Amino acid sequence: xxxxxxxxxxxxxxxxxxxxxxxxxxxxxxxxxxxxxxxxxxxxxxxxxxxxxxxxxxxxxxxxxxxxxxxxxxxxxxxxxxxxxxxxxxxxxxxxxxxxxxxxxxxxxxxxxxxxxxxxxxxxxxxxxxxxxxxxxxxxxxxxxxxxxxxxxxxxxxxxxxxxxxxxxxxxxxxxxxxxxxxxxxxxxxxxxxxxxxxxxxxxxxxxxxxxxxxxxxxxxxxxxxxxxxxxxxxxxxxxxxxxxxxxxxxxxxxxxxxxxxxxx
Amino acid sequence: xxxxxxxxxxxxxxxxxxxxxxxxxxxxxxxxxxxxxxxxxxxxxxxxxxxxxxxxxxxxxxxxxxxxxxxxxxxxxxxxxxxxxxxxxxxxxxxxxxxxxxxxxxxxxxxxxxxxxxxxxxxxxxxxxxxxxxxxxxxxxxxxxxxxxxxxxxxxxxxxxxxxxxxxxxxxxxxxxxxxxxxxxxxxxxxxxxxxxxxxxxxxxxxxxxxxxxxxxxxxxxxxxxxxxxxxxxxxxxxxxxxxxxxxxxxxxxxxxxxxxxxxxxxxxxxxxxxxxxxxxxxxxxxxxxxxxxxxxxxxxxxxxxxxxxxxxxxxxxxxxxxxxxxxxxxxxxxxxxxxxxxxxxxxxxxxxxxxxxxxxxxxxxxxxxxxxxxxxxxxxxxxxxxxxxxxxxxxxxxxxxxxxxxxxxxxxxxxxxxxxxxxxxxxxxxxxxxxxxxxxxxxxxxxxxxxxxxxxxxxxxxxxxxxxxxxxxxxxxxxxxxxxxxxxxxxxxxxxxxxxxxxxxxxxxxxxxxx
Numbered sequence: 001x002x003x004x005x006x007x008x009x010x011x012x013x014x015x016x017x018x019x020x021x022x023x024x025x026x027x028x029x030x031x032x033x034x035x036x037x038x039x040x041x042x043x044x045x046x047x048x049x050x051x052x053x054x055x056x057x058x059x060x061x062x063x064x065x066x067x068x069x070x071x072x073x074x075x076x077x078x079x080x081x082x083x084x085x086x087x088x089x090x091x092x093x094x095x096x097x098x099x100x101x102x103x104x105x106x107x108x109x110x111x112x113x114x115x116x117x118x119x120x121x122x123x124x125x126x127x128x129x130x131x132x133x134x135x136x137x138x139x140x141x142x143x144x145x146x147x148x149x150x151x152x153x154x155x156x157x158x159x160x161x162x163x164x165x166x167x168x169x170x171x172x173x174x175x176x177x178x179x180x181x182x183x184x185x186x187x188x189x190x191x192x193x194x195x196x197x198x199x200x201x202x203x204x205x206x207x208x209x210x211x212x213x214x215x216x217x218x219x220x221x222x223x224x225x226x227x228x229x230x231x232x233x234x235x236x237x238x239x240x241x242x243x244x245x246x247x248x249x250x251x252x253x254x255x256x257x258x259x260x261x262x263x264x265x
Numbered sequence: 266x267x268x269x270x271x272x273x274x275x276x277x278x279x280x281x282x283x284x285x286x287x288x289x290x291x292x293x294x295x296x297x298x299x300x301x302x303x304x305x306x307x308x309x310x311x312x313x314x315x316x317x318x319x320x321x322x323x324x325x326x327x328x329x330x331x332x333x334x335x336x337x338x339x340x341x342x343x344x345x346x347x348x349x350x351x352x353x354x355x356x357x358x359x360x361x362x363x364x365x366x367x368x369x370x371x372x373x374x375x376x377x378x379x380x381x382x383x384x385x386x387x388x389x390x391x392x393x394x395x396x397x398x399x400x401x402x403x404x405x406x407x408x409x410x411x412x413x414x415x416x417x418x419x420x421x422x423x424x425x426x427x428x429x430x431x432x433x434x435x436x437x438x439x440x441x442x443x444x445x446x447x448x449x450x451x452x453x454x455x456x457x458x459x460x461x462x463x464x465x466x467x468x469x470x471x472x473x474x475x476x477x478x479x480x481x482x483x484x485x486x487x488x489x490x491x492x493x494x495x496x497x498x499x500x501x502x503x504x505x506x507x508x509x510x511x512x513x514x515x516x517x518x519x520x521x522x523x524x525x526x527x528x529x530x531x532x533x534x535x536x537x538x539x540x541x542x543x544x545x546x547x548x549x550x551x552x553x554x555x556x557x558x559x560x561x562x563x564x565x566x567x568x569x570x571x572x573x574x575x576x577x578x579x580x581x582x583x584x585x586x587x588x589x590x591x592x593x594x595x596x597x598x599x600x601x602x603x604x605x606x607x608x609x610x611x612x613x614x615x616x617x618x619x620x621x622x623x624x625x626x627x628x629x630x631x632x633x634x635x636x637x638x639x640x641x642x643x644x645x646x647x648x649x650x651x652x653x654x655x656x657x658x659x660x661x662x663x664x665x666x667x668x669x670x671x672x673x674x675x676x677x678x679x680x681x682x683x684x685x686x687x688x689x690x691x692x693x694x695x696x697x698x699x700x701x702x703x704x705x706x707x708x709x710x711x712x713x714x715x716x717x718x719x720x721x722x723x724x725x726x727x728x729x730x731x732x733x734x735x736x737x738x739x740x741x742x743x744x745x746x747x748x749x750x751x752x753x754x755x756x757x758x759x760x761x762x763x764x765x766x767x768x769x770x771x772x773x774x775x776x777x778x779x780x781x
Contacts (some may be wrong), residue, residue: 161376
């Protein structure tokens with residue numbers, strides 16, 4: 001699989017934190033920041049997160065590479081919202097049907113900061129999480145059903161094979177003489193056909209894998225043991241506490257600044 | 266059962282897996298199975314007893330139900346909704362489904378058996394499912410890895426294993442269960458010669474050391490003769506056709522086995538009779554030239570897998586590319602086929618082949634490839650596009666814009682030539698391995714390309730399909746087609762190749778594969 005998807009072997013404390021704690025921390029921050037769309041809560045959270053980044057166990061290069069999608073998504077969202085977002089307050093700039101107002105600019109800033117404030121901890125925490133360890137944690141710490149967790153984990157391993165299959169299917173279509181059509185209609189039809197072929201292949205791969213797993217006793221009613229212990233430790237509580245603290249400070253700051261606006265309200 | 270003197274590695278260590286439980290006893294009595302969606306039984310009227318510690322090679326024609334029997338013994342055939350069983354089949358006097366862990370199963374396809382991302386975890390997986398205590402799991406894992414000769418750290422990524430290593434990993438996963446019955450379903454069919462020997466020797470060593478009962482299904486008999494002490498041949502119509510000592514069965518049932526596609530060691534691989542080229546004839550015309558060609562996936566900015574390849578593809582001539590797994594053979598084939606852009610150097614089509622389409626095959630339109638270079642992929646499933654065999658064959662000719670009568674004429678001729686007529690309305694995905702291979706070759710022949718590129722055409726094929734394929738390629742060469750084939754099948758190389766390109770010397774080591 002690609003370099004960007006493989007987990008980083010993190011040095012230091014973060015490498016020993018339970019993946020469940022990382023998941024919990026990411027969920028706490030996301031939920032808190034998605035409750036309101038205002039620049040203050042996202043901005044405060046982002047500042048605090050940036051201060052914590054040196055402890056994330058990622059090199060600057062890894063950090064840049066993995067957060068790259070955010071640095072593309074956030075500015076695009078800012079520009080789009082500023083130009084086309086709901087207009088409110090003084091008009092700052094206008095051309096044709098595009099109007100930039102104080103309101104749309106405010107909203108743009110709030111959304112841009114939010115993408116970074118939710119995205120960065122999510123990406124950073126999962127960059128150092130091995131899927132197998134996460135599955136161990138979900139099953140042993142959170143007591144989720146083993147069949148469900150391990151089925152998902154085994155399925156994840158097939159994703160790499162699907163990438164290879166997809167490339168091979170594209171080459172085969174060219175070789176079969178059916179890859180010429182130009183324009184969006186032909187491209188869509190070709191993509192749909194290729195996606196269906198991938199679906200057929202993946203079902204076949206999946207059922208073979210299921211047979212191999214069943215032959216190793218997976219899915220029987222016998223109680224299962226776990227070769228790798230996953231426990232909740234004090235450092236997991238610390239990480240979760242930090243996340244709760246960051247979320248609390250951000251929300252409090254927004255409320256005090258009178259910027260807090262509950263999206264559900 | 267005493268250790269067999271013919272076993273090549275009877276002195277194996279088999280540390281953790283050693284002789285804890287004796288081999289299992291298998292009894293089939295009037296046993297049969299019919300898949301829910303089929304009319305015919307996959308197996309019927311089977312009476313068979315395998316004593317503890319026996320090592321059985323299970324043979325039979327495609328469709329005789331060998332894999333069905335193994336799946337049933339492994340307890341993974343499914344319940345009543347999957348099909349109907351008749352008679353009885355037991356492992357140590359109990360239903361196979363109640364004997365999980367007593368039975369270990371290794372399948373043909375290495376890709377589809379690895380469950381977890383790290384080598385140690387993958388071996389431990391079965392023990393976990395069976396509820397083996399944690400303290401006991403890791404010693405078992407280490408012992409199983411040692412038994413199969415997989416000298417890797419527990420956290421080695423399973424994605425970075427060769428085919429032979431993956432199959433030994435699957436074997437270790439089965440051995441960690443400490444099975445009394447070990448079932449191997451064509452475990453070496455998809456491996457290169459080195460991988461075949463690795464896996465075979467690991468099986469021989471552990472079977473000898475643990476005394477487990479062994480049942481192997483495999484077409485390539487000679488590989489397994491040193492390991493097994495009994496051969497059972499299933500009859501296509503149900504029941505057992507022959508059963509006894511390997512040397513006796515192979516002699517007595519020679520013709521039946523040859524007909525069933527089994528590689529009988531005393532029967533040499535048939536070489537096709539090629540037309541003699543007159544001594545004074547002009548040398549065959551070149552169609553494609555590779556000049557210091559470097560290949561890789563993803564164009565000039567991606568790392569090369571193999572470099573400095575010089576070769577000329579000529580009409581009526583077969584060029585076979587060989588080399589170990591991972592040497593970049595497939596990448597070379599796909600590049601020569603005009604599907605991947607060269608990473609460096611040049612691939613140039615001569616005017617005779619290009620016919621106005623330009624010198625660079627990768628720039629040709631998809632339709633222009635059809636009459637110039639046809640590609641048979643390693644896995645036929647990748648190239649199937651249509652819901653029936655007949656329509657699959659029509660795809661290429663229709664893309665060329667041929668009139669309907671001409672399309673029908675070509676399709677009918679190919680259905681007959683490749684023995685697919687009775688399957689014309691079948692879905693390509695439901696065909697057997699040999700039928701899929703024949704169809705994938707036929708789809709390419711439908712547009713009569715001047716160059717035929719084949720990626721491991723004999724991979725996993727039985728002897729009958731192999732013979733047909735080799736004969737067909739001989740005919741095509743005589744008709745003037747050029748062939749580029751990737752293969753590590755020594756007999757195929759001997760039968761087909763006019764020229765051999767060994768890629769080993771051109772391969773870029775894994776550690777040095779970074780972008781220029």
